[in-house]
Amino acid sequence: MVQVLNPDLIQQIRHYGAFDINACFNCGNCTVVCQLSSDANNFPRRVIRYGQVGMQDRLLADADLWMCYNCGDCTATCPREADPAQYMAAARRYAVAQYDPTGLSKLYYGSLAGRFLLFILFSVVFTLMLLWDRGALDSEQLALFKFIPYDVVHHLGIGIFVVVGAAAVAGIASMIYRFVKSAATQGKRGWGAVAGAVTFAVGESLGQMRYQQCDADKIDQPWHLRPWLVHASILWGFLAMLAATTLDYLFKPVGSYVPIWHPVRLLDTLGGLVCLYGLAIVFYRRFGKQAAPYQASRFDDWFFPLLLAATVLTGLITEIVVYLPPSRFSYVIFLVHIVLAMDLIVLLPITKFAHAVYRPLALALTHWSAAPVIQPAVTAKGQT
Numbered sequence: 001m002v003q004v005l006n007p008d009l010i011q012q013i014r015h016y017g018a019f020d021i022n023a024c025f026n027c028g029n030c031t032v033v034c035q036l037s038s039d040a041n042n043f044p045r046r047v048i049r050y051g052q053v054g055m056q057d058r059l060l061a062d063a064d065l066w067m068c069y070n071c072g073d074c075t076a077t078c079p080r081e082a083d084p085a086q087y088m089a090a091a092r093r094y095a096v097a098q099y100d101p102t103g104l105s106k107l108y109y110g111s112l113a114g115r116f117l118l119f120i121l122f123s124v125v126f127t128l129m130l131l132w133d134r135g136a137l138d139s140e141q142l143a144l145f146k147f148i149p150y151d152v153v154h155h156l157g158i159g160i161f162v163v164v165g166a167a168a169v170a171g172i173a174s175m176i177y178r179f180v181k182s183a184a185t186q187g188k189r190g191w192g193a194v195a196g197a198v199t200f201a202v203g204e205s206l207g208q209m210r211y212q213q214c215d216a217d218k219i220d221q222p223w224h225l226r227p228w229l230v231h232a233s234i235l236w237g238f239l240a241m242l243a244a245t246t247l248d249y250l251f252k253p254v255g256s257y258v259p260i261w262h263p264v265r266l267l268d269t270l271g272g273l274v275c276l277y278g279l280a281i282v283f284y285r286r287f288g289k290q291a292a293p294y295q296a297s298r299f300d301d302w303f304f305p306l307l308l309a310a311t312v313l314t315g316l317i318t319e320i321v322v323y324l325p326p327s328r329f330s331y332v333i334f335l336v337h338i339v340l341a342m343d344l345i346v347l348l349p350i351t352k353f354a355h356a357v358y359r360p361l362a363l364a365l366t367h368w369s370a371a372p373v374i375q376p377a378v379t380a381k382g383q384t
Contacts, residue, residue, distance in 0.1 A: 005054035013051055016097070016109055017090025018296060024048055024082040030074035035214045036067055041366070043067060044074060044084045047091060060095055061178035063369075066355065066362035068092075069214050071227065072293045086296060093300065096354045099171040105350040112299055119303075119343060126342045129156055130335060142326045144318075144334045145255045153338060160346055167349045172361060179365050187373030194368060201364035208232045210363075227293075230278045234308070235356075237275025241312070244268035260323060272316045279309045304352040311340040 006012070010021065031037045031045040043064040050059040059065065068088045075085040097105035107114045130153070135146045145153070204210060211228035223229065244267040252258060258265055282305055285294045314337035321330040348354065 003055060004057065006056040007054050009054040009056050009059070010051050013087070013090050013094045016093035017086050017298060019083040019086040019090060021048060021051065021082050021084065021087045023080040024052070024078075024084070025080060026052075027079065029077060029079060030084045033073045033077050035071070035073070035216060036069075036210060041067060044088050048084060048087060051087070051091065057178065058182070059091065060098055060175075061182045063179060063362035063366045065091055065095055066359045067210070067366075069211050069227075069231075070293045071214050072291060072295075083296075085293065092355065092358075093352075095175075096171075096350065096358070099174045099358075100167065100350055101170040101174070102167050102350070108347075108350050109300070115299060115303065118347070119307075122343050122346055123339055126156070126339045127335070130338060137328065137331060142322055142324075142330055143255065144322070144331065147331045148335060148338065150254045157342070160342055164346055164348055168357060171349055171354070172357065175358060175361060176365065179369075189368060189371050190374055193371035196371065197364040197368035200367040201360045204363050205235075205360045208235070225281065227291075230281045233274050233278030234282075237271045237273070237278065237312075238308070240267055240271025240274065241315070244271060257322075265319065269316065269319060272312045272319075275312050276309065276316075279305050279312075283309075300352050307340065307344055307347070308353075311337065311344050314340060 026045065026049060028042075028045050030048070031042045034044065037043055037045075041064045043062075047059065047062055047065055050056075050062065065088070068085070070085055070089055072085050075083050078084060093109055097109055100106075104118065108118055109115075130148050133149055133152055135143075135149065137147060208228045208231060211231060215226055215228040221227075244264050247264045248268075252264070285291065286297050286301065289295050289297075314333055317333050318330075318337050321327075321333065324330070344353070348357075
């Protein structure tokens with residue numbers, strides 16, 4: 001297969017993160033110290049090499065790009081101080097921008113002004129749309145969905161999900177296309193391989209099995225501060241809140257009162273607290289620059305966790321104010337929460353949040369490619 005090289009690939013990736021990968025002389029130390037590397041997936045060495053020689057198609061088709069959890073062991077032990085962990089992080093941002101069909105990722109990562117512009121623009125647009133048909137403040141009782149009509153929230157939310165879903169599907173299709181057409185995955189596999197790949201990816205993502213393997217040598221840390229559990233807390237908390245919101249939408253009449261001990265309300269609150277627990281540890285470690293993954297932080301490393309934390313926190317406050325006497329603060333915090341939640345959703349395909357989609361997909365594709373290839377049937381005469 002003919003490989004078209006991009007001589008500017010390293011410089012293009014450098015735009016997405018600070019590293020000195022040109023210092024790398026391909027000694028392989030990073031692969032040796034990586035807990036997740038094997039003969040089958042010797043990253044980050046191979047991914048680094050793709051960048052060095054300009055093999056853009058191979059880089060974007062390599063699922064190993066998403067197997068890294070940025071533990072920092074490779075950077076801490078690199079004899080050339082080439083910072084391979086930051087290179088891998090930058091390469092993932094570069095891949096997100098290449099998969100994104102809207103071009104917003106390139107604007108987002110292009111400059112700090114571009115990131116603020118997108119966030120402010122979406123926030124202003126959503127605020128104006130939500131307040132376009134705003135009702136009067138009810139001084140007698142708290143009526144959040146009269147202040148911002150439920151139909152407005154509902155239809156705007158559906159519109160955002162459709163647009164974001166289409167962009168996400170296009171990005172996923174781009175990644176799958178690049179992966180499947182690579183020489184290493186040629187051959188037909190049955191639907192059983194697809195089902196097995198999906199099951200594996202879901203189980204691994206929920207259980208954080210690979211991250212636990214990556215984290216196996218962190219025995220000096222208390223169990224509740226282990227990196228894999230911190231990451232899992234954010235994931236589990238987010239999924240719990242998503243499940244609670246879905247159940248609320250399907251089974252609870254809009255604006256109806258439920259006691260604070262209602263199972264769905266408890267699930268939502270518990271999920272929010274668990275998510276905030278994980279985020280609080282991440283912020284503490286980034287502020288203190290504890291451990292290799294937190295030594296150097298870009299805007300995106302702060303933006304997504306801060307946006308998620310603000311969304312969760314305003315949601316929890318909204319959960320509380322519905323049981324308190326009505327006040328203007330209640331309506332303001334409800335509006336802020338909805339706008340932040342919509343910002344979070346619409347920025348999903350173009351920010352660090354995208355790894356929540358691409359990493360499970362990479363796990364599924366890797367598992368699928370390892371499945372046996374279906375051999376053509378052979379007749380008695382030896383003809384297929």
